[in-house]
Amino acid sequence: MNHEHTPDAQPEYESSHTTPSIYVASLADYNNGRLLGDWIDATIGADAIREKIAAILAKSTEFAPEEWAIHDYEGFGTKRLGEYESIEYVATLAEGIGKHGEAFAAWVDYSGLDVEEWHYFEDAYLGEYASLTAYAEQIVEDLGWRSRIDEHLPEGLKSYVRIDTEQMAEDMRQGGEIYFVESDTGIYVFNGHI
Numbered sequence: 322m323n324h325e326h327t328p329d330a331q332p333e334y335e336s337s338h339t340t341p342s343i344y345v346a347s348l349a350d351y352n353n354g355r356l357l358g359d360w361i362d363a364t365i366g367a368d369a370i371r372e373k374i375a376a377i378l379a380k381s382t383e384f385a386p387e388e389w390a391i392h393d394y395e396g397f398g399t400k401r402l403g404e405y406e407s408i409e410y411v412a413t414l415a416e417g418i419g420k421h422g423e424a425f426a427a428w429v430d431y432s433g434l435d436v437e438e439w440h441y442f443e444d445a446y447l448g449e450y451a452s453l454t455a456y457a458e459q460i461v462e463d464l465g466w467r468s469r470i471d472e473h474l475p476e477g478l479k480s481y482v483r484i485d486t487e488q489m490a491e492d493m494r495q496g497g498e499i500y501f502v503e504s505d506t507g508i509y510v511f512n513g514h515i
Contacts, residue, residue, distance in 0.1 A: 340364060341415035343402070344393035345374050349383035351390070357381055358392060363415035367408045374408075398423035399502070400430040410436060417442065424449060424509040427502040431511075445515040447499065451507040453490035456499070461486060 346358030357380060361373045378386045390404040391411070397418065402411065413436050417425040421442060428442055450456040461467060461484050470482055493499045501508040 339396045341396035341411075341418050342394065343370075343391045343411060345377055345389050346392045347378055347381045347383070347386045348388040348390055349386040350381050351392075353383060358389075363394075363396075363411050364419045365412075366416075367412040370408050370412055398426035398430075400426040413439070421446070423504065424502075427504065427509050428511060431500070431502045441515050445511045447510040447512055449504055449507060449509050453494060453499075453501060453508065453510070454487045455507070456501075456510045457486035457490035457493070460489075 341363040342360050343363050344358055344360050346356060350357035357377065359373070359377055361370055363370065365373075374389050378389060391402055391406060392404065394402045397414065400414065414426065414429060417429070417439055424446055425439075425442055428445060429439060432445075434441070447456070448459075450459065466484060470484075471479060474482055490499075494501070497513045499510055499513050501510050503509075
């Protein structure tokens with residue numbers, strides 16, 4: 322979980338759940354030592370999330386419970402959410418994660434772009450790789466450079482010629498052509514010009 326709850330009661334939630342979800346709590350109840358809230362699937366859209374929040378607040382026994390906060394969240398990758406994020410922001414982020422996976426959340430977090438610019442993700446994202454070297458090796462493979470070397474070099478030289486994919490990847494990173502964000506299994510690689 323990403324945030325600690327201060328009341329004694331803890332919401333139960335499956336930690337293996339990866340759908341972007343938020344735990345929304347009634348602040349009136351929270352401030353009076355009671356935990357009244359529920360997990361909401363953040364991929365259902367902003368209007369549906371607002372309806373779920375209204376249903377949570379309607380269960381309160383406090384006078385005029387209007388305020389709420391996000392007390393926990395899951396499935397947003399490395400992207401951190403604040404207690405008072407706008408529902409439109411959360412829903413749009415969850416939609417992008419639902420469509421593109423956690424690489425989208427990592428990109429949003431790293432790039433700092435506004436919601437209106439999130440459509441650039443598809444052009445920016447180059448894939449997930451074990452390392453930058455693995456990314457460079459994939460480029461070499463895709464472009465057929467190894468087979469070209471084999472075609473044009475004499476047999477006696479082939480064992481001495483190699484492409485330094487580690488240095489190639491580092492040069493691309495330092496030159497600003499690419500950047501990366503760590504993932505659970507390696508790195509997400511992005512086009513540095515987008």
